[in-house]
Amino acid sequence: MERIKLTKREKAVLRILSRQGYEALSEFDASAVRSLSELGFVKAAFTEDGGVEDAKLTTKGKDYLRVFPSLRNPIRLEISSVTCIIAAIVSIIMLFIAYTHFK
Numbered sequence: 001m002e003r004i005k006l007t008k009r010e011k012a013v014l015r016i017l018s019r020q021g022y023e024a025l026s027e028f029d030a031s032a033v034r035s036l037s038e039l040g041f042v043k044a045a046f047t048e049d050g051g052v053e054d055a056k057l058t059t060k061g062k063d064y065l066r067v068f069p070s071l072r073n074p075i076r077l078e079i080s081s082v083t084c085i086i087a088a089i090v091s092i093i094m095l096f097i098a099y100t101h102f103k
Contacts, residue, residue, distance in 0.1 A: 014061065
């Protein structure tokens, strides 16, 4: 399953729906529920004024939370991986320089 970049509000709604259910959502969560519904993570019913009448995690949403429980966005993982690789390369270069300098 591919990791998807989600907003903070979308992540919060996924967590709320997985732990507490629809009743714990606020009126400010409607846009996040709508976007999660478009992604297939949530099945929702909306009122005429755009509010959320009901929302439940779909199988896809449950599977996504099972595979990516921390809900970290993909770019942050890439940045941290690149940072670690650069740090390792710099460390090796510094060790080489120190070794040749004090030889």
